[in-house]
Amino acid sequence: MPDRTVPEVPLDRTSPVPLYFQVATRLQQLIEDGELPVGSRLENEVELAERLGVSRPTMRRAIAYLVERGMLVRRRGIGTQIVHPKVRRPVELTSLYDDLAKDGQSPRTEVLLLEVRRAPDHVAEALGVPGGLDITWIERLRFSGGEPLAIMHNAVPLDLLPLTEADLAERGLYELLRAAGHVPRMASQTVGAKAASATEARQLGDSRGAPMLTMVRTAWDEAGRAVEYGSHVYRASRYSFELTLTS
Amino acid sequence: MPDRTVPEVPLDRTSPVPLYFQVATRLQQLIEDGELPVGSRLENEVELAERLGVSRPTMRRAIAYLVERGMLVRRRGIGTQIVHPKVRRPVELTSLYDDLAKDGQSPRTEVLLLEVRRAPDHVAEALGVPGGLDITWIERLRFSGGEPLAIMHNAVPLDLLPLTEADLAERGLYELLRAAGHVPRMASQTVGAKAASATEARQLGDSRGAPMLTMVRTAWDEAGRAVEYGSHVYRASRYSFELTLTS
DNA sequence: TGACCACCTTTGTTAGAACAAAGTGTTGAC
DNA sequence: GTCAACACTTTGTTCTAACAAAGGTGGTCA
Structure with missing residues (x-):
């Protein structure tokens, strides 16, 4: 499956919402909507950071957030792949x-x-x-x-x-x-x-x-x-x- | 409860085990052993990083790891507190x-x-x-x-x-x-x-x-x-x- | 042909630095 | 005396930079 170009992400640097979270939320939405289909690979993080206009640590943090939630998988030397279209929370703590x-x-x-x-x-x-x-x-x-x-x-x-x-x-x-x-x-x-x-x-x-x-x-x-x-x-x-x- | 001085942490910079993980593991051990008792507060992260000989990002990552596991709680302006002596994993995926x-x-x-x-x-x-x-x-x-x-x-x-x-x-x-x-x-x-x-x-x-x-x-x-x-x-x-x- | 080595790509780790935001406590004005 | 403004402490966010390690690829040499 070929690399997938992530569309532009609108960033609001005056917002109290952290940049990494703005990016992560947008990525999550793109994956849930199927614009980044399961199985496809993301661009590498350096390029992605550059194109979206954030630093590499910020980009990494956004990706790490989605990895934590089970939507993405990363491997050194390989890249970042989309493995699940929905958030997989550990367990919801609800009554x-x-x-x-x-x-x-x-x-x-x-x-x-x-x-x-x-x-x-x-x-x-x-x-x-x-x-x-x-x-x-x-x-x-x-x-x-x-x-x-x-x-x-x-x-x-x-x-x-x-x-x-x-x-x-x-x-x-x-x-x-x-x-x-x-x-x-x-x-x-x-x-x-x-x-x-x-x-x-x-x-x-x-x-x-x-x-x-x-x-x-x-x-x-x-x-x-x-x-x-x-x-x-x-x-x-x-x-x-x-x-x-x-x- | 007063601040607690974390004892020296031995670091092996030649080891393939990341520094942040070496620090986190040692901290976890100290908490589990009760040397850092529940309710006590850690030194602030800047001082801690300096004293243990790692950078602040590395120190933060070690602490974040334990926060994620439910042992520590952090609040801006307040500090880092120990809230639980045992690791609280979400759920273990075992058979x-x-x-x-x-x-x-x-x-x-x-x-x-x-x-x-x-x-x-x-x-x-x-x-x-x-x-x-x-x-x-x-x-x-x-x-x-x-x-x-x-x-x-x-x-x-x-x-x-x-x-x-x-x-x-x-x-x-x-x-x-x-x-x-x-x-x-x-x-x-x-x-x-x-x-x-x-x-x-x-x-x-x-x-x-x-x-x-x-x-x-x-x-x-x-x-x-x-x-x-x-x-x-x-x-x-x-x-x-x-x-x-x-x- | 096949094995091994060198190189490229990509993520992982670590450092140093600056500013922002949230709480706490203190000081000073009224 | 009370309350607001200010200073201080501490964590949160963001950036730049460099090197390490792992996986894959292609080329060379036997």
């Missing part, structure tokens, strides 16, 4: 509410319990706090399309934000956390399966022993502060996790 | 065999079926090939600690490598792929749950209807070529997925 809302499923939430209490040992440990931490403890039932989908148990450190039943009924926990300035940035999850207990079956309108997907998660914000512990149970017949992962 | 072997569980594999055939439609689609693709189709039973753990169905494009029953009994599929130069770099997974079918129950020595964790995956190599399709069923009582994810 169930976000996922459903994005799909236009209009989720509904029923708050079963909301109380302030001392964190149980296993929760305190998951949050990385020695003990004696005050948390808001929440139990919610999530519906989608009018059908129950999941039971969600969450703990949020009390000093992060005040949580009310009304807020939670209308918005997802992650949305509330973000609005309060505690953006989840990293999370550690364990995904497993189990048979529904009698209680779970009753709450979810499923039969006892029905297969359930379980997820236990701890999330941290940018500054490394634990913002959420969650232990959820999903009806396997109605939910599964999709992940894209990179080495 | 079940790798995971078990790493835990010292000495996995055993029984090859139930190995044949060359035309890819079924849903497999061809998952691999991103229009159709008419010849694949090696494999069905394996994976044991751990003498107990059956999972049933694994895989498809590997025939032209990638020849697979024999003997190879698969001794080594994991990913290990074989890597050895053949087809290193899996990206994968797309769907994780769900289901109740064991009669066949699955019999093969896994579990009861019919027992909860099972399911995983369907397509993996690509560095060049964007599909190298594997897999559809696996794990006994939920004996296995779960652990993931770390970043936004």
